[in-house]
Amino acid sequence: MPKAPEKPSEIFGLFIDDCKKIFGDDLLSIILYGSGAKGDYQRKKSDINFLVVLSEESIDDLKGVVPFVQKWRKHAIAIPIFMRADYIQSSLDSYPMEFLDMKLCHQLVYGKDYLENLEIKDSDLRVQCEREIKGNLLHLRQNLISSGLKPKIMGRILIRTLPAFEAIMEALIHLKREPVPDRAKQIFEKGAELFNLDGNVFADILSIKSGQKKSHKDELVSLFERHISTIKNLSIEVDKM
Numbered sequence: 681m682p683k684a685p686e687k688p689s690e691i692f693g694l695f696i697d698d699c700k701k702i703f704g705d706d707l708l709s710i711i712l713y714g715s716g717a718k719g720d721y722q723r724k725k726s727d728i729n730f731l732v733v734l735s736e737e738s739i740d741d742l743k744g745v746v747p748f749v750q751k752w753r754k755h756a757i758a759i760p761i762f763m764r765a766d767y768i769q770s771s772l773d774s775y776p777m778e779f780l781d782m783k784l785c786h787q788l789v790y791g792k793d794y795l796e797n798l799e800i801k802d803s804d805l806r807v808q809c810e811r812e813i814k815g816n817l818l819h820l821r822q823n824l825i826s827s828g829l830k831p832k833i834m835g836r837i838l839i840r841t842l843p844a845f846e847a848i849m850e851a852l853i854h855l856k857r858e859p860v861p862d863r864a865k866q867i868f869e870k871g872a873e874l875f876n877l878d879g880n881v882f883a884d885i886l887s888i889k890s891g892q893k894k895s896h897k898d899e900l901v902s903l904f905e906r907h908i909s910t911i912k913n914l915s916i917e918v919d920k921m
């Protein structure tokens with residue numbers, strides 16, 4: 681088996697077996713989320729993300745995981761998220777956006793699907809969207825300054841913003857009662873359409889991430905400024921909701 685699988689499903693058996701060795705009957709569920717579940721997984725570029733649901737008896741004793749982490753990393757498996765089922769239910773008001781992202785697109789790998797029937801309140805979701813947008817807007821302005829306007833640094837910063845804004849766009853599309861697309865490109869296109877944003881900003885950043893687009897300093901500065909302007913406009917629209 682190659683270190684990084686061609687598709688996440690190739691390492692499901694390995695991961696299930698390892699989790700059973702570690703947790704035994706305390707293992708309740710394994711769920712794939714993130715790019716692997718959305719169809720955006722890229723070998724050698726993407727991580728494979730698992731949510732592992734455990735019984736109360738084992739959640740506070742994760743020492744057994746440590747010997748397996750290096751092995752998992754060789755197969756592109758990120759350090760899993762370990763949770764109890766009751767923790768998921770009690771945290772929906774604190775992390776509605778993160779759980780919505782998992783709920784909208786996930787794949788049950790083992791056990792019970794604890795995400796399928798989650799009920800997330802619109803009010804909690806809108807408040808977190810506003811907080812995340814405004815916080816990211818502040819960081820974008822700071823990061824433009826701290827980048828020293830160096831092209832490589834600006835490019836990396838712009839790419840790192842994509843996952844956060846993809847989750848925000850998913851949540852906002854959901855709040856508009858529109859169907860949420862699976863792929864990042866379509867999520868950004870739909871969000872830009874619904875909130876009258878410059879969709880080319882996200883398309884350009886996605887092109888940089890995929891390696892299809894290489895921009896010079898002036899182009900990256902302009903893209904950074906357009907990105908800030910777009911997020912500022914999104915903040916205004918979410919304030920109206």
